[in-house]
Amino acid sequence: MQEASTQPVISVRDLIVGFRDRNVLDRLSLDVRSGEILGLVGGSGSGKSVLLRTIIGLLPKRSGTIEVFGQNLDGLDDGPRRALQRRWGVLFQNGALFSSLTVLQNVQFPMREFLHLPEHLLDEIAATKLAMVGLSRQDANKLPSELSGGMTKRVAMARALSLDPEVVFLDEPTSGLDPISAGDFDALIRTLQQTLGLTVFMITHDLNSLHAVCDRIAVLAQGKIVADGPMSTMLASEHPWVKSYFRGERGRLLEHSHEPLPG
Template identity: 70%
Template sequence: MDDDRHSIAISVRELVVGFGDQIVLDHLSLDVRRGEILGVVGASGGGKSVLLRTIIGLLPKRSGAIAVLGVDRDKASPETMRALERRWGVLFQQGALFSSLTVRQNVEFPMREYLNLSDRLRSDVAMAKLGMVGLTGDDAEKYPAELSGGMTKRVALARALALDPEIVFLDEPTSGLDPISAGDFDTLIKTLQRTLGLTVFMVTHDLDSLHAVCDRVAALVDGKVIAEGPIAAMLACEHPWVKAYFQGKRAREAAHPLNHSAS
């Protein structure tokens, strides 16, 4: 049992989240294993991003339990939670970069918040993180308004990696990107996950991403996880929503051989 517990990065049990009279997550349970890329899919407005934001503490829950890296959020002191927050990084859907800061300053921001580093060292670390995501020194002094969509995502990913996290949360990382840029970003995520040993929790609707990078997929319908497993299990699932999503017309168009080359 001890081994099982240590192999789970995120444990969610009987989670209930709602807004007013609307219940968004209805006694949802899910485990995310250490070192895996888990893709979370579901209908628009079905609670995928709500789940991510509740796990990291941006939204309150009504009931249920959440443990991250063995820390029970309900029992943790403020000091323990602050230490835990250093162990994850987040890429929000539109990048959420600070428009008044340069690319380098955006990546430095979590370090200013959590680490006592000299200006020189903080800058050096930021430049190293930008290099990891394929950006150059010339890019570092640009402002977010000067970046393409793909570059914005890369900067946001570099910032998510700034504190050398164990878990990275990605909210629709390829949304708004053209297919080539999205494919490049998928490859980058997979490479970084393997190189750094990351656990990746990825909310996405991108079928190509699911095929290319995810070890397992969890499908959210009506506020619950109704199916989870590798892509093969999703393709074999008889639930109507899962079947329509993974075997419908758009799914067949997406399922070309290139999707499987990175798996």
């Protein structure tokens, strides 16, 4: 796997996020290092997507600090914040494509918001992004309703890459895919990360993905990060949830049978 820098691209400290009288994240701290693929795992409802959405500014926090590229998000005006947002891309759970837009138009959507380019250039850039994720020009005019699950995820990835980001947030990128499609998408994530030098923050419950592509894993439970490290750290942990997840029946099967992806 690609050697990651120790310099954090994302630094979260003492983050509290809640709804009504309940805190979902309770003084959570986490770093995401430059050039790594970090896999975030936790039980259903543990707050994984809440953390991602708070980092990118879609949910408010109650307290704590979030720094991205060394900038505290609290202190940014609209202009600098928009400039920072151009440096990351997001693949939302289930793709979140606009159903009334074609594949090409979905990929162009962030470009139209941030860039001022003639139509033919937008078409060329979007076609290039689609090619990067393994889709053809023939796919560009399809609507989301005409796509398979794997193709939907690839279009969403192309859209996440449309502004040439340095960081990509992936929310359950292989959920809903059959094992072969999920494995292909894992390989795509690794290839794109290595080719483009991306930092990847990936929420997943897929043990195959955690084994195959993640440089480091962080486990979210009780509102905090309770384990953090490579797969060997997860397998040695005595935390009850971590032990059950990584050393349960499925985890033991994967540990003995998994072959790393080429790269």
